[in-house]
Amino acid sequence: MVLRTARKDDNVEITDESNYQFDTNYELFTAGLVIGFLRDDPRTESKGSYSQDFIQVNRVGGSSENEYREGIEFIYKLIELEHSDDNPDDSELWELALQYADAGVEALNQDISLKGEFDLLAFIDEADQKWEDRLEDVLISE
Template structure:
């Protein structure tokens, strides 16, 4: 069974503060942006979701308070038109499924949303602290984390396969 992976967030206020398109959607027709477009580091919510998912996953940090507090469905992940964002989300999604192989896909996708919300919180805190978004600087914090995380997850996967083979 394949679960429907819908992009949702409990952090809509942060998306409105960091994503230009989300900020524009929140405006009434006669309102104008109260800050320059250059102060919105993300073009769309999918870009922020993908970044938040990667950061939350690497931190092994889930925002469990998000459950049940999501805003409306935006779009199914497979229907995101930007290949880079969709592929980044799908890549981390595969890692989430490996890390949480003890739950079904629906629950694993819930965890992915929670990782994304935790990562979005971290990005927002960095923005508030620095006054600008420095993706390179933020990712440098995780230098080497991808390799270690992938190695750890793949090792666990191999161990589980070996255990199954011995049964």
Template sequence: MSTTARRLKTARFDIYRNMVLRTARKNDNVKVTDKNDYPFDTNYELFTAGLVLGFLRDDPRTESEGSYSQDFIQVNRVGGSSENEYREGIEFIYKLIELEHSDEDPDDSELWELALQYADAGVEAINQDISLKDEFDLLAFIDEADQKWEDRLEDVLVDQ
């Protein structure tokens, strides 16, 4: 996957500011009193979690298109190493998106746009879950992924 032009972006910077420690610390209007209030350390950690969840739910946030207020980092720079688990996760889900839409012959920018929409949808879902439970329920997130993974992969790979 050529990642030179792909950048992590979001239309939901408000959520990143409220859930990502490094983003909150960079924001002049946010005072970080307890770093444990932030379940994610970096933007790309939250982006990756959102991308996985959004992809598994197969419900992209189409409202994000054209309204990205924040541009974080190029995919090929995530984690600083080509073996970074977050970069590998992003690339893996992107490949699945590419496979799922291979019969439509979309260009790379259309596929990346869909990935961004999946990520924003997942980030919104994580934010909503945290709002309801007052904490990031990692076990529930893993359980949902475990339940949906096989069916979602089957949907993607059935026509291949």
């Protein structure tokens, strides 16, 4: 699903760049994190064995103003806020973020497999419908 990753793989011949929905792993991770978080569906069975090779957020882009890093940190802060009563440490919160991202990436992959294309408008519509309720859940649980 990631063009830059495919270009690095010697065994992949890229004939049509439009077959890759994301240019970087940062894009895929951020999209997966948002979708997984919105659906409030962390993929707990992924712990320690993720479908993608995720990295720590502090390694994203090198600048705190990186657009992917900002999006990831925003969702991470919402996760932190939602679980503040549990007093989790940073590693537990990051683990939950990874599980959300993995669930979201799997949802993207399934959707693309079913439809044969990346239906960005469907995901935007879903986000539009779920965002307010999900944000309310986070703020009320705090």
